[in-house]
Amino acid sequence: MARTAGSHSDITGPRIQDAALRLFARHGYAAVSMRQIAREVGVQAGALYNYTPDKQSLLFGLMQDHMRELLATWAARSQVPDPGAALETFTRFHIRFHLERPDEVFIAYMELRNLTPENHAAISDLRGRYEDALESILKRGVAAGVFDVADTKIATLAVIAMLNGVNTWYRAGGRLSLEQVETIYWDMVRKAVGL
Template identity: 90%
Template sequence: MARTAGSHSDITGPRIQDAALRLFARHGYAAVSMRQIAGEVGVQAGALYNYTRDKQSLLFGLMQDHMQELLATWATRPQGEGPVAALEAFTRFHIRFHLERPDEVFIAYMELRNLTPENHAAISALRGRYEDALEAILKRGVAERAFDVADTKIATLAVIAMLNGVNTWYRSGGRLSLDEVETVYWDMVRKAVAA
């Protein structure tokens, strides 16, 4: 099949992903057609299939890339000494990482329902690895009597839900700086686990 004049796989592929990300975040996965994605990129709809099997593959790829980047980036961050320092590091990392990727975060949480069962299981496994990292910190804190948490799994989900809330309201240039917001959230997380 002939390639559209001026298109290059190393340019067009990422442009398709970027367009899908923006459109899925703005309109929702179900409301976006492959034709719309192609229109955003400036290629014919049929050309998309040189880069992706279908719309489901695009959604899965976006979510998988986001989760893999999240896990890889967290793995490179200093964890601090002891569970309290590790929890603070996790809190600050989560807020900053996610604020830089609002569309990815929106899709990662709101579009899970649109994944096929197989793709849903794969993304859930990646999410589980990230949750496990936080739960390990909480379990260590409980074992060392730094935290008082009745159920570390519930506490893990509650902390992540609290931290995700920053994405819904924080705006640069607002009343508080990002550093100040991180500090306020760290104080709330610390008190929530009775550290």
């Protein structure tokens, strides 16, 4: 046997990424084998290598795609001049964006240590750029005298850490709507920066 009926790279490629994403998020990169991914796609393990040079690149691609989309989506937003309004926009954007992609977020935070040094540096750089987006808002607010923040760098990391926590417990269809969750967190963020 060889090429199978209906096979097409436009179909198999994304399916491999989807399967890898889900399996990596569920069991962890190191615990998932190429054969498991292949089985999920309905293909033999060797076929995966038409789409990725190796397992590491598969992980890196997923993380890089996620971070780039995060940055691009945020950059596409029209920036509000008022620091308070900008912070609210960021807070709600962050929660919504991350809740819509639980698997990507999980991988981006948990699998950093499974990247090669070069790949790790690349992802860390993208992460840093996103953190800078928040920190620049905090700095503007401090400069304008509307935020009360002792250390903008720490506040940046603290806010992001707090917001990321949503992904550990929120489930669609639960006690609270996405809108309610956003509002509750925004309320805490707002108060934390002294607004």
